[in-house]
Amino acid sequence: MSARTRCDTIATKMNTVQVNNWSELRSWLTRSTDDRVFTGVAGGIGARLGVGSGYARAGFFGLGLTGFGLVIYPLLFALSGGTAPSTDLVGDEIDRRQRLGLTFMFVGAMVAFASGGTWLDGPTIGALTLIAFGIAAVWDRGIGVATDQSRIRIIIGAVVIVAGMAVLLGSTDRLTGLGPVVLAVGITMAGLILVFGPWALRLAGDLGEERRDRIRSEERAEMAAHLHDSVLQTFAMIQRTDDPKKMTTLARSQERELRSWLYGARGGDQGQMLSDALEDMADRVEQAHDVPVDVVVVNDLPMSPRIEAVVAAGGEAATNAARHSGSAKVSVYAEVHDGVLEVFVSDQGTGFNPAALPPDRHGLRQSVFGRMHRHGGTAEILSEPGEGTEIHLTMPLEPS
Amino acid sequence: MTVRVFLVDDHELFLSGVRGELADRDRFDVAGWATDVDDAVAAIRRLVPDIVLVDVHMPGGGGLSVIRNVTETHPDIRFLALSVSDAPEDVIAMIRAGARGYVTKTIAGDELADALARTADGDAVFSPRLAGFVLDAFAGTLPQPDDPELDQLTPREREVLRQIARGHTYKQVARRLSISVKTVETHVSAVLRKLQLSSRHELARWATDRRIV
Numbered sequence: 227m228s229a230r231t232r233c234d235t236i237a238t239k240m241n242t243v244q245v246n247n248w249s250e251l252r253s254w255l256t257r258s259t260d261d262r263v264f265t266g267v268a269g270g271i272g273a274r275l276g277v278g279s280g281y282a283r284a285g286f287f288g289l290g291l292t293g294f295g296l297v298i299y300p301l302l303f304a305l306s307g308g309t310a311p312s313t314d315l316v317g318d319e320i321d322r323r324q325r326l327g328l329t330f331m332f333v334g335a336m337v338a339f340a341s342g343g344t345w346l347d348g349p350t351i352g353a354l355t356l357i358a359f360g361i362a363a364v365w366d367r368g369i370g371v372a373t374d375q376s377r378i379r380i381i382i383g384a385v386v387i388v389a390g391m392a393v394l395l396g397s398t399d400r401l402t403g404l405g406p407v408v409l410a411v412g413i414t415m416a417g418l419i420l421v422f423g424p425w426a427l428r429l430a431g432d433l434g435e436e437r438r439d440r441i442r443s444e445e446r447a448e449m450a451a452h453l454h455d456s457v458l459q460t461f462a463m464i465q466r467t468d469d470p471k472k473m474t475t476l477a478r479s480q481e482r483e484l485r486s487w488l489y490g491a492r493g494g495d496q497g498q499m500l501s502d503a504l505e506d507m508a509d510r511v512e513q514a515h516d517v518p519v520d521v522v523v524v525n526d527l528p529m530s531p532r533i534e535a536v537v538a539a540g541g542e543a544a545t546n547a548a549r550h551s552g553s554a555k556v557s558v559y560a561e562v563h564d565g566v567l568e569v570f571v572s573d574q575g576t577g578f579n580p581a582a583l584p585p586d587r588h589g590l591r592q593s594v595f596g597r598m599h600r601h602g603g604t605a606e607i608l609s610e611p612g613e614g615t616e617i618h619l620t621m622p623l624e625p626s
Numbered sequence: 627m628t629v630r631v632f633l634v635d636d637h638e639l640f641l642s643g644v645r646g647e648l649a650d651r652d653r654f655d656v657a658g659w660a661t662d663v664d665d666a667v668a669a670i671r672r673l674v675p676d677i678v679l680v681d682v683h684m685p686g687g688g689g690l691s692v693i694r695n696v697t698e699t700h701p702d703i704r705f706l707a708l709s710v711s712d713a714p715e716d717v718i719a720m721i722r723a724g725a726r727g728y729v730t731k732t733i734a735g736d737e738l739a740d741a742l743a744r745t746a747d748g749d750a751v752f753s754p755r756l757a758g759f760v761l762d763a764f765a766g767t768l769p770q771p772d773d774p775e776l777d778q779l780t781p782r783e784r785e786v787l788r789q790i791a792r793g794h795t796y797k798q799v800a801r802r803l804s805i806s807v808k809t810v811e812t813h814v815s816a817v818l819r820k821l822q823l824s825s826r827h828e829l830a831r832w833a834t835d836r837r838i839v
Binding site for chain 2 (some may be wrong): 441479481485488518522523524526555556557559561570572573574613614616
């Protein structure tokens with residue numbers, strides 16, 4: 227780009243600054259959303275002018291000391307039209323000359339106001355402003371990237387800060403009253419913080435990000451491990467099976483496991499719940515007999531020995547249904563209401579006459595009826611030939 | 627009278643499976659199908675089918691946004707939600723958006739046809755699990771003095787839902803409770819309406835307890 231075109235570009239920018247129209251000004255002057263200390267006015271101006279927001283902030287600081295900035299900042303805030311992120315406004319074509327121009331602009335303004343007689347004397351304003359610009363130079367974006375340019379900038383910034391402090395010391399009587407050693411140490415500390423602060427902050431931020439990345443990748447690894455152990459293994463097993471019934475069972479048990487893994491952990495760490503125990507039971511019956519077992523639970527509750535007994539009895543009932551009824555599926559429904567746990571195990575199979583229950587059906591007699599009675603509950607069979615079977619288990623939650 | 631069905635699912639394989647399943651049945655006429663939300667909404671508005679079988683999880687907003695978009699302009703079109711997921715948040719969200727029923731993809735062909743026919747007739751389709759969710763959501767609540775009409779399940783409705791949750795067909799429920807199948811359907815439709823209209827805080831709390839919302 228030739229010098230001529232560059233001048234034109236800058237001129238165009240400056241023209242844009244001299245807006246007569248309010249709405250134009252408002253749309254030009256935005257507050258920065260991602261680069262702000264108070265309201266983002268300085269960030270917005272810095273981005274618009276193509277200089278680091280730190281310089282704009284330093285300018286405001288200097289103007290603020292003279293009193294004028296305290297007026298102009300709220301004014302600019304009021305005039306600004308909305309907010310915008312400043313990152314995409316920063317142009318790379320802005321050169322050093324323009325920054326220098328801006329610096330002179332602020333210095334000129336400061337001198338003008340200082341000579342106009344304000345509440346701080348001239349040298350103090352000059353020193354503080356010098357320090358502010360030093361800070362801006364050090365804290366400018368690009369710090370942390372160890373380029374020669376950034377190093378030079380840090381050195382220049384440090385020199386400017388030290389110079390500013392020296393001027394400040396020389397001009398203020400109050401500070402000279404302190405012990406010179408304390409003073410020297412204090413100033414050195416302040417200088418060190420100012421110069422290396424941004425670098426330390428950046429380092430801390432990087433560490434945090436690294437930690438987040440590590441947590442993320444650990445989670446990914448855990449998920450991969452789980453999927454490998456469960457889903458991929460099941461797929462491998464399904465590929466090696468010819469029996470469609472076996473395939474269905476494998477797929478269903480995998481579905482159940484994946485679902486409990488995805489949605490199951492929601493209850494927190496309250497130990498095993500009735501619904502978990504019933505799902506496990508259904509899974510076992512399904513695996514053993516190749517018949518789907520659907521579980522519906524209303525009002526879950528934590529396990530206890532009495533509840534264990536009901537789950538075991540229900541498991542036996544479901545096994546019976548899967549083995550003898552010929553039904554395509556078994557339904558398990560559990561509901562807790564009015565201090566009673568009720569479990570229904572139903573099938574749509576052949577059914578039978580409960581009064582004519584063969585004496586060799588130990589499972590039903592011992593494992594279902596016997597178990598329920600021992601724990602203070604009851605069991606009944608609702609069945610008719612051709613109408614399916616339903617085993618109804620009732621268990622009070624408290625011993626009566 | 628044939629039922630004009632529209633299918634929405636982002637899995638082509640599943641779509642063709644359902645099409646094959648319905649092609650054998652005279653009762654149904656597959657009016658069209660779509661694999662994403664925008665196509666589905668446009669085609670459904672153009673074809674105006676009797677019933678839409680819609681998948682819950684799809685790119686671009688899923689079945690929920692299909693239902694919401696279509697019912698804005700065509701409130702008469704009925705929806706039956708279909709999903710591999712029977713997580714409570716999915717089920718309840720689809721029902722509250724206006725789906726007349728919710729079935730999982732493990733459903734057998736006959737059952738799916740039955741569910742579609744019933745939904746097309748204006749009835750609600752309650753699977754055992756959906757009945758369980760609803761019972762859970764309405765369980766143990768005290769009578770609501772401010773809006774009892776809308777929010778509370780009647781004892782009869784509760785009984786019908788419990789029967790369905792136990793795995794019984796509408797026919798079996800009717801015989802067990804000594805009522806007609808039509809009455810069972812009426813009860814179930816009433817429950818669905820309450821679930822869709824209900825803004826009660828119990829339902830909200832139920833959802834919050836289970837981290838659904």
